[in-house]
Amino acid sequence: MSTARSAILGRIRASLDAKADDATRLHAAQARITAHSRQLIPNRAQGSANDHVAMLRSFLEGQLATVIKVSEPGAVPASLLAYLKDKGARASVRLGGDPRLAAMPWQDANGLEILQGAGSPDDPSGLSFALCAIAETGTLVIAAGADNPVTLAFLPATHIIIVERASIVGSYEEAIDKVRQAFGASGMPRTLNYISGPSRTADIGGKIVIGAHGPRNLCVMIVG
Amino acid sequence: MEIETPHFKENARAALADEQLQRALAGLPGGLVAQRAAARARLPEFDTLRDIGRDLRNETLELLDTYLEIYEKNATAAGAHVHWAQTAEEARAIIVELCRAEGARLVTKGKSMISEEIGLNDALEEAGMEVVETDLGEYILQIRGETPSHIIAPAIHLTQEQVERDFRRVHRDLPEARNLVEPADLVGEARKVLRQKFLAADVGITGANFLIAETGSSVIVTNEGNGDLTQSLARVHIVITSIDKVLATREDLATILRLLARSATGQECTTYATLSTGPRRPGDVDGPEAYHVVLLDNGRAELLGTKFREVLRCIRCGACMNHCPVYSAVGGHSYGWVYPGPIGSVLTPALIGIEKGASLPNASTFCGRCEAVCPMRIPLPKLMRYWREADFEAGQPPLTQRTALAAWAALAKRPRLYHMMTRFAAAGLGAFGHRRGRFGWLPLTGGWTRHRDLAAPQGRTFQQLWTETQRGVAR
Numbered sequence: 162m163s164t165a166r167s168a169i170l171g172r173i174r175a176s177l178d179a180k181a182d183d184a185t186r187l188h189a190a191q192a193r194i195t196a197h198s199r200q201l202i203p204n205r206a207q208g209s210a211n212d213h214v215a216m217l218r219s220f221l222e223g224q225l226a227t228v229i230k231v232s233e234p235g236a237v238p239a240s241l242l243a244y245l246k247d248k249g250a251r252a253s254v255r256l257g258g259d260p261r262l263a264a265m266p267w268q269d270a271n272g273l274e275i276l277q278g279a280g281s282p283d284d285p286s287g288l289s290f291a292l293c294a295i296a297e298t299g300t301l302v303i304a305a306g307a308d309n310p311v312t313l314a315f316l317p318a319t320h321i322i323i324v325e326r327a328s329i330v331g332s333y334e335e336a337i338d339k340v341r342q343a344f345g346a347s348g349m350p351r352t353l354n355y356i357s358g359p360s361r362t363a364d365i366g367g368k369i370v371i372g373a374h375g376p377r378n379l380c381v382m383i384v385g
Numbered sequence: 386m387e388i389e390t391p392h393f394k395e396n397a398r399a400a401l402a403d404e405q406l407q408r409a410l411a412g413l414p415g416g417l418v419a420q421r422a423a424a425r426a427r428l429p430e431f432d433t434l435r436d437i438g439r440d441l442r443n444e445t446l447e448l449l450d451t452y453l454e455i456y457e458k459n460a461t462a463a464g465a466h467v468h469w470a471q472t473a474e475e476a477r478a479i480i481v482e483l484c485r486a487e488g489a490r491l492v493t494k495g496k497s498m499i500s501e502e503i504g505l506n507d508a509l510e511e512a513g514m515e516v517v518e519t520d521l522g523e524y525i526l527q528i529r530g531e532t533p534s535h536i537i538a539p540a541i542h543l544t545q546e547q548v549e550r551d552f553r554r555v556h557r558d559l560p561e562a563r564n565l566v567e568p569a570d571l572v573g574e575a576r577k578v579l580r581q582k583f584l585a586a587d588v589g590i591t592g593a594n595f596l597i598a599e600t601g602s603s604v605i606v607t608n609e610g611n612g613d614l615t616q617s618l619a620r621v622h623i624v625i626t627s628i629d630k631v632l633a634t635r636e637d638l639a640t641i642l643r644l645l646a647r648s649a650t651g652q653e654c655t656t657y658a659t660l661s662t663g664p665r666r667p668g669d670v671d672g673p674e675a676y677h678v679v680l681l682d683n684g685r686a687e688l689l690g691t692k693f694r695e696v697l698r699c700i701r702c703g704a705c706m707n708h709c710p711v712y713s714a715v716g717g718h719s720y721g722w723v724y725p726g727p728i729g730s731v732l733t734p735a736l737i738g739i740e741k742g743a744s745l746p747n748a749s750t751f752c753g754r755c756e757a758v759c760p761m762r763i764p765l766p767k768l769m770r771y772w773r774e775a776d777f778e779a780g781q782p783p784l785t786q787r788t789a790l791a792a793w794a795a796l797a798k799r800p801r802l803y804h805m806m807t808r809f810a811a812a813g814l815g816a817f818g819h820r821r822g823r824f825g826w827l828p829l830t831g832g833w834t835r836h837r838d839l840a841a842p843q844g845r846t847f848q849q850l851w852t853e854t855q856r857g858v859a860r
Contacts, residue, residue, distance in 0.1 A: 166469040169628065169682045173450040176690025190451040190633065193444070194599045197634040200437045203430045203643070220653060257670070279671040282580050298654040307668035311617045315610050333639035340635075347459065349600045351666050352617070355658040360610040363650075364522035364538065365568040366545035367416060373521060373572055374579065375610025375657070 194347075199334045206297040206331035213296035213329045214383065220299020224358030225371055226379040234261070234384055238270035241321060244380055245273075245286060250319060255280060256288040259308035262323075280312030287313030287376075291324040293339045294381075295332065300357045301381060302336050304343060304350035311352045315360075320376040322356070326385035386504050386532060388737055389721030393744035396719040406716050409542050417538075417707040420651025421758065431647065438644050439762045441637050442698040446689065452598040452631045453680070459601030463663030466677045473503035476681045480505060480590070480623055481512045483677055487621050489514055489587035495605060495612035496520035497592030498536055498701065499625050499681055501723045502736070505590070517582045519611040521575055528555045534717030534725065537649050537703040542716050545571070579611070589619030589673070593626035594701070595641065596678075599634045602662040603678060606645060606655045613659055622661070622673035627681045629697040635660075641700060644760035648702040688735050693768055696731045698761040705755035705765060711748050720745060727755035731768040739775050743782075746772035807846045815844030 170181070179186060205216070218228045231240050245252055253274035256262050267275055280287050289309045291301045301322045305311035314320050330336055344350060360375030371377060389396060400406055425431045445452055457467045470476035476499075484492060492514050494500065506516045506527075518527040522540035526533060528551050533539030540548075549565045552574055564570055583589075591612045593603040603624045605612045616622040632638055638660075646652040665672035685697060706712040706726025717725035722742075724732045730749060734742030746769035755765040776782060777790065796803050818824050818841025826834050833839055 163469055165471045165475060165682075168471055169469055169680070169686055170450045170453065172682070172686035173453075173628070173689060176686055176688075177447065177449070178690075179450065186448055186451050190448045190455060190598070193633045194455065197599065197636050199636050200441070200640045201430055201434055203428060203434075205428070224656070258668075282584065300654060305672075306666060307670065310669070310671045311613070312671040315613050315617065333642065334636055337635045337639065347599050349463070349602055349660060349662040351662060351664070351669060351672055353602075353660040353662075354613070355654070356656070357654050358656045360608070361656055362521045362572060362609045364520070364525065364540050364609075365548050365571050366543075367538070367541065368545075368568045370569045370572040372569075372576070373609035373611070374519065374576060374583075374614055 197337075202332045202334055203297060206295075206335075208296075208331065210326075210329070213331050214326060216296040217294050217299050217329055217381075218383075220296075221358065221379075221381055224299065224361075224379075226358050226381055228381045228383065231382050231384045234264070235266055235269075237265050237323060237382060237384060238267045238273065240382060241286075241288070242270040242273045244321070245319070248319065248378065251285040253284065254286045254288050254321070255284045255313055255317065257308050257310045257313065259290045261290050262288065279310050280314075280316035282316050284313075284317035286319040286321055287317035288321045288323070289313055291322050291328070292343060293328040293330055293336050294324045295330060295336050295355075297332055298357060300336075300355050302339070303354040303356065304340065305352040305354055306350050311354065314354055314356065315375045318376060319378040319380060320356075320359075321380045321382065323382045323384055326383050329383070386501055386723060388741055389718075390733060390737060390742050390745060391721070393719060393721055393748060396721060397715040397748070400715040400719045405544065405547070406542055409544050410713060410716055417650060417703075421648060421704060421707070422651075424647035424651040424653065427653075428643070428647065431644075434640060434643050435760050435762055438640055438700075438760055439698060441633070441640060442700075442761055445631060445633055445637070446629070446694065446697055449628065449631070449689065452633060453628060456596050456598040456601055456631050459598065460596075460603075460663070460678060461601070463601050464676065465601060465663050466675070468677060468679045470679055470681045471683070473681070473683055476503045476625065476679055476683075477505060477508040479679050480625065481508050483621070483623055484509060484514060484588050485512065487587055487675075489621075491582065491586045492516045492588045492590060493582055493586040493615045493619060494518050494523070495589070495591035495607070495615040496523050496539070497590070497625055498533075498723055499592055499627050500590065501533065502683065503625070503681065505625065517579070517586075519579050519583065519615050520607075521572065521609060521611070524575060524579065525551060532718070532723075535703060535706060536701050536724065536726075536728075542718065583614045583618045586615070586619040588621045588623060589615035589617075590623045590625060591616050593624050593630055593678070594645070595638060596626065596631045597633075597635060597638060597660070598631055600660070600662055602660045604638065604658065604660050606642070606658045608652075608656045610657055613657060616659075616661065617672055619673060621675045621677070622664070624661075624676075624678040625681065626678065627683065627685055629685050629699075645700055645702050648704040648758065648760040684736050691735075692771055693731065693735055695763050696728070696735065696768060698763055699728055699732070700761060701728075702760055704758045704760065708754040708758050710750060710752060710754075727765045727769070728763075731763075731765055731772065734772050734775075739772060739779060740781065743772070743776040746770075746776070804846070804848060808849065811842040811846045811849075812844055815842045818842070819844075
């Protein structure tokens with residue numbers, strides 16, 4: 162153990178008037194973590210499933226994202242191609258190894274180039290499958306990793322996120338429960354991304370400009 | 386970063402006379418104030434969430450050593466390397482050594498106030514590395530050789546025209562006749578220049594808004610996405626943060642996130658919030674091969690044991706400075722070190738010493754807006770008052786000021802004498818200033834009357850009027 166470590170912890174304990182091996186303090190901290198109690202969940206996050214979808218859409222559109230409803234997973238490739246064409250973007254998309262993406266009928270999207278692997282700045286678009294979405298702030302949750310490489314969300318000019326309608330929840334806390342279901346009680350993906358719009362900045366003269374370092378366009382496809 | 390804080394008065398005077406700065410300051414803070422108010426109005430639970438946020442931060446600080454140990458254990462289990470640094474010097478040495486071991490030539494950086502606090506860029510440059518700030522505001526400051534003037538809007542003191550001149554001066558390989566009229570043109574140019582840096586970087590350094598003990602994660606909160614590119618594209622990701630940033634659970638983070646962006650910019654949330662846990666995993670096609678976290682103390686552990694403890698609840702939203710009449714008039718650079726505004730007026734003396742930082746807690750009107758908007762309900766005016774007392778006890782203020790304060794204290798401790806003297810003064814000044822209702826000059830009030838008139842008392846003291854009113858009510 163480094164001397165800096167013990168010195169810092171020692172100073173904290175001196176300041177708190179605490180002992181190093183105080184079991185009650187350790188238990189108190191562990192109990193808080195094990196309980197991971199919810200605090201106050203805003204009323205706006207407690208509506209119906211339809212309310213959640215409408216709220217998600219409204220917040221995202223307020224942030225200048227595009228929201229498209231797609232009836233079923235099989236219709237995603239054609240909708241995606243239509244979106245890219247409509248944007249005037251090259252018909253090319255990069256995606257990771259997510260089996261839900263692999264199962265989609267990409268052959269239906271005639272002329273759409275499908276790339277795999279890490280994102281590149283020349284990619285017209287990157288595609289991710291969201292773990293879930295949070296209505297209360299219009300936020301998509303992506304558990305990044307081999308299935309959904311993190312660079313796909315930041316390097317391509319356009320980021321497209323697919324979210325199943327049934328996985329749209331009201332609050333942050335419900336999203337955290339979904340992370341627990343997928344990765345274990347205190348488990349996490351390497352990167353958990355909360356995304357609520359295209360990249361933006363207000364660093365020049367305080368004026369908001371879309372497309373700072375990350376994607377210029379964010380397209381959210383709600384499936385189902 | 387050099388400490389300019391002892392020259393606050395001179396700096397503030399120069400800032401008030403700086404027309405360019407005053408133009409930049411004029412429009413901006415008002416916008417942020419209105420946006421915060423609108424965000425608060427949209428979320429009826431906002432003020433209750435502030436109480437909850439305050440309490441959960443207090444609970445975490447009360448067990449800080451324990452939560453840091455749990456954080457370390459969980460981070461290490463996920464493959465992180467956790468380093469501890471007592472001082473700025475130790476933190477610099479750890480990071481320079483990590484970069485050296487990696488053979489780093491190019492280091493990209495996300496926005497980090499702690500890196501400013503420890504003077505990281507200079508240390509890396511002295512070690513022969515190229516350091517590139519990637520937050521747009523920080524990038525602009527880097528090419529100007531300046532420091533941030535605001536903790537979340539670092540280039541708030543600059544106008545668009547100044548940025549255009551800097552880009553033309555520095556980006557020499559781009560055509561001279563190019564169009565840079567709109568902010569979007571400037572953003573686009575910076576995006577192009579910085580993308581090459583992201584892709585070529587050996588090491589990416591970010592701060593952390595928070596650490597989560599439950600999962601061993603670090604959290605960054607941004608709008609631009611530069612922090613994510615910084616940490617995802619380099620071979621090594623180094624997080625530099627301080628020991629007070631630890632939260633217990635992801636649920637605690639949810640509460641804090643509901644407060645942070647709304648307080649800062651009035652957004653419902655920032656565009657990105659990213660929780661990072663360890664390095665790239667088997668099968669991953671991107672992400673850093675190594676992930677280091679440097680935990681800085683730099684005086685915070687000791688602060689925890691003082692009456693200034695509450696300042697450690699701060700989540701760095703910047704609302705206090707956006708709402709501060711002093712900050713809005715003199716800008717962030719006048720404060721002379723990393724943290725400006727009311728939070729700086731409390732934190733800076735704690736980190737650099739009251740002997741160097743005394744002018745900051747004294748530069749307040751005590752209007753109380755900072756405390757009124759603080760999402761963590763930090764009693765900033767009270768803490769500034771503590772610093773004024775410490776300053777007085779250390780015998781620092783000039784003799785005239787100390788004598789005057791001592792005289793006033795002696796009077797204030799003798800209520801009958803105090804009432805008699807104030808009745809006499811109020812009556813005298815009231816009679817004397819009766820005709821004009823104000824004074825253009827009075828002995829010992831030059832500091833006030835040089836710029837404005839002093840209102841004349843009405844002839845009776847507050848206590849006299851109070852007594853009469855009470856009698857009136859009784860009747």
